[in-house]
Amino acid sequence: MAIPHEHGGNVFAVARDLGLAPEQLLDFSASINPLGMAPGVREALTASYERLLHYPDKGATELKLALAAYHGCAPDEIAVGNGSTELIHLLPRVFSGRRALVVAPAFAEYALALERGGWQTDYFNLSPADAFALSVDALKERLGEGYDMLFICNPGNPAGNLVPKGDVAGIVDACRECGTFLVLDEAFIDFCEEESAKDLIRTAPRAVLLRSMTKFFGIPGLRLGYALARPETIAAIAAQQDPWNVNTAAQVAGIASLAASEYCHRTRSYIDAERVRFAAALSALPGLEVFPAWANYLLVRITREGMTAGQLREALKGKGILVRDCSNFQGLGTRYFRIAVRLSEENDLLVKSLAAVFAG
Incomplete structure (x- = not known):
C-alpha cells in the first residue's frame, strides 16, 4: 500500500477545523527559522x-x-x-x-x-x-x-x-x-x-x-x-x-x-544552543527518546506503551500545538514524531504540554 504524501505546516486547515486564527496555533510541525525573516x-x-x-x-x-x-x-x-x-x-x-x-x-x-x-x-x-x-x-x-x-x-x-x-x-x-x-x-x-x-x-x-x-x-x-x-x-x-x-x-x-550575514550567524548560534537545551528537556520526560540532530528539528520516539504519535498529535492539537506525526515516513512506525526548534519559551511550553499529556 502506498504511503500517504502528507506534510507538516498545515496551519490554515487545522485553524479552520478548530475555529481559530492561524496565528493562535503554535506550529512545531514545520521546521522554519524561529527568528523569522532576515532583517531587510x-x-x-x-x-x-x-x-x-x-x-x-x-x-x-x-x-x-x-x-x-x-x-x-x-x-x-x-x-x-x-x-x-x-x-x-x-x-x-x-x-x-x-x-x-x-x-x-x-x-x-x-x-x-x-x-x-x-x-x-x-x-x-x-x-x-x-x-x-x-x-x-x-x-x-x-x-x-x-x-x-x-x-x-x-x-x-x-x-x-x-x-x-x-x-x-x-x-x-x-x-x-x-x-x-x-x-x-x-x-x-x-x-x-x-x-x-x-x-x-x-x-x-x-x-x-x-x-x-x-x-x-x-x-x-x-x-x-x-x-x-x-x-x-x-x-x-x-x-x-x-x-x-x-x-x-x-x-x-x-x-x-x-x-x-549577521542574521545567518545569529541563527546558527541560536539553533545550535537551543537544540541541545530543548533535546535535554525532552529527554528528561519519561516515555520519550530523542535522536541527535544537526538541523532545526528533532525526531522523537514514544517509548511509553499505549500511545501513538497520531494520538499525541491529536492531544496536543486540542491545546493549539501542532507536531509532525511521522508514521507516514518510509521506515518509521507509529511512535515517531518530529518537532521544530522554536523560541525558548515556546519550546518550554511544549515540554510542559507533553508532560501533561503523558501524566493524563
Whole structure:
C-alpha cells in the first residue's frame, strides 16, 4: 500500500477545523527559522511593490548573481525554482532512467515525483538503532543492483542525522562507478553550512545539489529553492521549467536574505544552543527518546506503551500545538514524531504540554 504524501505546516486547515486564527496555533510541525525573516526583507518587499505591475524577471538574473556570490560559483551553475519541491518533481522527467533508490526515512515528495515520472522506487532504510547512520559501503553494494537515480537528504529529514562530507565524497564516487545520477537534497544544511557538499556536487558529472531558502530564511509562503550543478546539468533542468516560475516577491526576498550575514550567524548560534537545551528537556520526560540532530528539528520516539504519535498529535492539537506525526515516513512506525526548534519559551511550553499529556 502506498504511503500517504502528507506534510507538516498545515496551519490554515487545522485553524479552520478548530475555529481559530492561524496565528493562535503554535506550529512545531514545520521546521522554519524561529527568528523569522532576515532583517531587510520586509523593507525590500515593500520597496518592490510597484514591480508587481510587471512580469517577474524570467531568468531570475539578480537572484542568481546573489546566489553565485554567496556560494562562490558561477550563475550558470544555478537553477532557481518555486521551492526546491519544483526541482524535485522536475528531475525524474529531465533525466532518463527507470529505477530509483531513496535513502529513508525521507521527504515524501521524492517518491511522489518518481511515481509521477513513471519510475520504480526502492528504499535504502536507515536504522534508529544506530541513530540512522549511513554506511557508504552498504549503500554502494545496493547501488550495484542497478539504480539510475539516488535521492538522499542531508541532514536527514525527519531524522536530523548528518552524513559527513567525507562520506558524501564516497557516495559521489559510488554513484559514478555505478552510473547512478545523484540527487543530494541539502534543504536544511544552512543550519550547519560548513558541512555542505556543494563543491563536491556542483562539479560532479551526474549529480545535482538541491537547496531551499524557505526553512533557514523563514519565507515558506514565498516558495524559493535552487539547484547547484554543472552548467550542462543546469541547462537541462532550466529547459524544462515553466516560464516565470519564481515570482518577483520571492526573488526580492531571496536577494535581501542572502545579504543578511549577521542574521545567518545569529541563527546558527541560536539553533545550535537551543537544540541541545530543548533535546535535554525532552529527554528528561519519561516515555520519550530523542535522536541527535544537526538541523532545526528533532525526531522523537514514544517509548511509553499505549500511545501513538497520531494520538499525541491529536492531544496536543486540542491545546493549539501542532507536531509532525511521522508514521507516514518510509521506515518509521507509529511512535515517531518530529518537532521544530522554536523560541525558548515556546519550546518550554511544549515540554510542559507533553508532560501533561503523558501524566493524563
